[in-house]
Amino acid sequence: xxxxxxxxxxxxxxxxxxxxxxxxxxxxxxxxxxxxxxxxxxxxxxxxxxxxxxxxxxxxxxxxxxxxxxxxxxxxxxxxxxxxxxxxxxxxxxxxxxxxxxxxxxxxxxxxxxxxxxxxxxxxxxxxxxxxxxxxxxxxxxxxxxxxxxxxxxxxxxxxxxxxxxxxxxxxxxxxxxxxxxxxxxxxxxxxxxxxxxxxxxxxxxxxxxxxxxxxxxxxxxxxxxxxxxxxxxxxxxxxxxxxxxxxxxxxxxxxxxxxxxxxxxxxxxxxxxxxxxxxxxxxxxx
Numbered sequence: 001x002x003x004x005x006x007x008x009x010x011x012x013x014x015x016x017x018x019x020x021x022x023x024x025x026x027x028x029x030x031x032x033x034x035x036x037x038x039x040x041x042x043x044x045x046x047x048x049x050x051x052x053x054x055x056x057x058x059x060x061x062x063x064x065x066x067x068x069x070x071x072x073x074x075x076x077x078x079x080x081x082x083x084x085x086x087x088x089x090x091x092x093x094x095x096x097x098x099x100x101x102x103x104x105x106x107x108x109x110x111x112x113x114x115x116x117x118x119x120x121x122x123x124x125x126x127x128x129x130x131x132x133x134x135x136x137x138x139x140x141x142x143x144x145x146x147x148x149x150x151x152x153x154x155x156x157x158x159x160x161x162x163x164x165x166x167x168x169x170x171x172x173x174x175x176x177x178x179x180x181x182x183x184x185x186x187x188x189x190x191x192x193x194x195x196x197x198x199x200x201x202x203x204x205x206x207x208x209x210x211x212x213x214x215x216x217x218x219x220x221x222x223x224x225x226x227x228x229x230x231x232x233x234x235x236x237x238x239x240x241x242x243x244x245x246x247x248x249x250x251x252x253x254x255x256x257x258x259x260x261x262x263x264x265x266x267x268x269x270x271x272x273x274x275x276x277x278x279x280x281x282x283x284x285x286x287x
Contacts, residue, residue, distance in 0.1 A: 030262035038256035049259035080226030083165035095178035156238030164232030173218035180214025
């Protein structure tokens, strides 16, 4: 037992320094008073940062309800949810098609899916700006085909942000679903067809239930980082579609309100932990 404990010391120190210590520092900052010149006033413990999430002081000094931050969180949940649903709609048939390809072709397709990770996310979002802008490639194609006569007008809108989120996190939905479907015993599908099931019933009664852990994993991997995303809202949304990630960055940046930024980060962390816990409870007995 002592030998095992000694072997666990390096990993325990690494986790403590890299994960636990930053969270403790963030918690301490969220409970401090704001310094008007930036940073915090050490030793001045207060919960004002968490209170200001829902309340603000009016001209008379009384606290009034303020739904601005809640609206940003709800917008983040909506955009992350739409990106998750869109990613699932695209990823499921794609993963199903990939899983039934010959082995060598499967490796090639997985390589193509992971290929975007070789390029920085910032560069990829700039590429989408060029595609969605006025007189961009998409607008020119729509004009050439006669499907559009005016301006596309998607860039710097919530739609552009949702497109950027879907594109950024689509591989995180596709790969878990593909791995779940690829592991399904093909004899189960053959047995279902032998018993008279058509393709739709095989899909809904056999493939989807057996691939549900991969689907749930993909949902978590897309939804959680989608809530805190800030590159796509900043570039494709043009700063007009603020999400919670942009709000936190602004508090630590030009607003210089570190306690509020740390408190917002902990509220976001609570949402992430809740989603992770629900996923664990739902698939606790999954193989």
